[in-house]
Amino acid sequence: MPAYDLVIRGGTVVDGxxxxxxxxxxxxxxxxxAAVGAVSGGGAEEIDAKGKLVTPGFVDIHTHYDAQAVWDSHMAPSSWHGVTTAVMGNCGVGFAPCKPADRERLIELMEGVEDIPGAVMHEGxxxxxxxxxxxxxxxxxxxRDIDxxxxLPHAAVRVFVMGDRAINLENANQADIAEMRQIARQAMAEGAFGFSTSRSLSHKTLRGDPTPTLRAQEDELRGIALGMKDAGSGMLEMVSEWAPDHNAEFAMLRRVIEACGRPAVFTLTQRHSRPEVWRDLIGHADKAARDGVPIRPVVAPRAIGVLLGLAGSQNPFSGTRTYREIAHLPVAERARRMSDPAVRARILSEDPKEGNTFPLFHRMSFEFMFRFGNPPNYQPKLEDSIAAIAGRQGKSAPEVAYDMLVEDDGGNFIYHPLGNYAYGDLSMPETLLDNRNCIMGLGDGGAHVAFILDAGYQTWLLTHWGRQEKRWDVSELIRRLTSDTAGAAGLHDRGVLAAGKKADVNVIDWDRLGSDAPYVVSDLPAGGKRLLQTVHGYDATIVSGRVTFRGGEATGTLPGKLVRGPQAELVS
Structure with missing residues (x-):
């Protein structure tokens, strides 16, 4: 009998x-x-990893697979990028608890906040x-193919307890707070990893209604956090606009965490309209860490950007009357119609804001729109913006953007960084990555399915900051994707290659690692479309000791499970 079920032989181990x-x-x-070192016994299956990296599986603590996980066994695109565990339910949105009468409300909120089409969720x-x-x-x-x-999402809890009063942004009373505290305690006992909330003005339904949690008072947040304290587990995850006073907002978060004694994580990005606020927030987080108060920022390794194109869900002219009349056509046919001079003139003459319900549209400008290209360019220069090109060519910026969109039968994308790019480079995320209190995240896997594709940030982090820029060595970058993220979520049974740990492993061809240009498929329920990209360099991904991907192709093996609550030790 073989001594092992699987042996990964002769690789370069980067243990996390x-x-x-x-x-x-x-x-x-x-x-x-069972063993890391010179393994003498044979395996029922063996993988020759000579010349390849062998790492723990990646743990992503900021995803939105809350809907997809209900209908799909494959958590793509994250599982394509070496992710073996994902934490979902971030940003205060989700689907439970929920009374039957409130289902439509939670779907509408998820549709607006995370750009998952309502029809997809209604069917799925x-x-x-x-x-x-x-x-x-x-x-x-x-x-599933991953764990x-x-x-526990705050919006769902608030609507469940308060009904219309939650939608109307009324303050919770003491009875409401007591019920929310009990729901939180029970959810942690049943397996929730924590509680998430949003205080972001950008989080709205497509009708423009704000998230029900936008103005939740400190006593409400404290009450729910105390529910986690009652249960003895769970972290608080928060996204905020940090307005009008970011210092006061962080002080409030700190008081809540000091009251409950549970850890917190918060989304830290750079808003282009307030480009220096992030410096104060990272300073507050660092001070909290020095004081023993566990509040850590979750950051992205690059700009957070949207992809605008005819194949996606948004483009600069989506709101115009004439474009809406042809939006149902196949992409190539739409591009052909848009190339007609008369159609072009009509669309360019119309107001793109008139019919646009996209919550982030007001934050877009041609000064930060760039040709995306293939291979994708996530570090464009400001002099290559559509506005700059228009200035050099003596055209209007909308004309330049329009012509880019219809090239190549409408297959192009325009890249628009909405955050982390106010300086026109990646110096802001680079600074955050240099801070060991920051946690890698914000890929938003499962969300923004047809206009953002950041779920592959793990691959990009390794290729850009590791292989290309050589800014950090591979050991540190892998640590940021494995033991650091796992530890932040309370998953102490994984994230490290060591005897007794969970057998989640990646075998990576370092020289081949990378991602190609995005493309659109219509494989969601109700024919919904989403952005994906071809990934290469993951020779094998292993979840719970079983190979789920080999050479980038799914094996059909589905060892992934729901993990109930933080895991200090491996559960068989």
Whole structure:
């Protein structure tokens, strides 16, 4: 009989701790790593990893697979990029708890905040639950290609308890807060990883209604956080506009965390309209860390940007009357019609804001729109913006953007960084990456399906900052994607290649690692479309000791499970 179920032989082990790479074998029995070193026994299956990196599976703590996980066994695109565990339910949006009468409200909010089409969710969600525990039970009945963990979403809790008063942004009374505290306590006991909330003005339904949690008072947040304290587990995840006073807002967050004693993470990005606020926030987080108050920023390794194109859900002319008349046509036919001089003149003469319900449209400008290209360019120069090109060519910026969109039968994308790019370069995310208190995240896997594709940031982090720029060594970059993110979520059973840890592993061809230009597929329920990109360089991805991807192709094996609550030790 073989000594091991699987042996990964002769690879360069980057174990997730930040230690220097070393040549070693990895022996796996069942769902556990049994040995790392010179493994003498044979395996029922063996992978030759000579010349390849062998790393822990990546842990992504900021995703939105809350809907997709209900109907799909494949958590693409994250699972294509070496992610083996994802935490979903961020930003205060989700689907439980939920009374039957409120289902439409939660779908509308998810549609507006995370750009998942309502028709997709109406067809894909079967609503086999009302309580948060019932939602977890529904998730537990499906196997997947990765493990998933769920946060309790504030918007769902608030609507469940307060109904119309939540939608109208009324303050919670003490009875409301007591009920929310009990819901939080129960959710943690049933397996929630924490509680998420949003205080962002950008989080709206397509009708423009703000998220119900926008103005939640400190006593409400404290009450829910105390529910986590009652349960003895859970983290608080928050996204905020940090307005009007970012210092006061952070002080409020700190008081809540000091009251409950649970850790917190918050989204830290650079708003182009307030380009220096992030410096104060990182300073506040660093001081909290020095004071022993666990508040950590979650950051992105590059600009946070949208992809505008005829194939996606948004472009600079989506709101014009004439474009809306032809928006139903296939992309190539639409591009052909738009190339007609008369149609072009009409669209360019119309107001693009008139019919545009896209919540982020007001933040877009031609000064930060760039040709995306293939390979994708995530670090464009300001002199290459559409506005700058228009100035040099003596055209209007809309004319330049229009012509880019219709080239190549409408297959092009325009890239618009909406955050982390106010300086016209990547110096802001680079500064955050240099701070070990910051957590890698914000890929938003499962959300923004047809206009943002940042879910592959793990691959980009390694190729751009590691292989291309050589800014950090591979050991540190892998640590940021594995043990650091796993530890932040309370997943201490994974994120490190060591005996006794969960057997989640990537075998990576460092020289081939990369992603191609995005493309659109219509594979969601109700024919919904989403952006994906071809990924290469992951020779094998292993979840719980079983190979889920080989050479970038799914094997059909689905060992991924719902993880209920923080894991200090591996559960068989």
């Amino acid at each position: 701790t930040g230690a220097a790479p070393r040549e070693a074998d990895v022996g796996i029995i069942g769902n556990k790593i 969600l079967k609503w086999e639950w009302e309580s948060f525990g019932g939602y977890l039970d529904a998730l537990d009945r499906k196997q 998933i963990c769920a946060l």
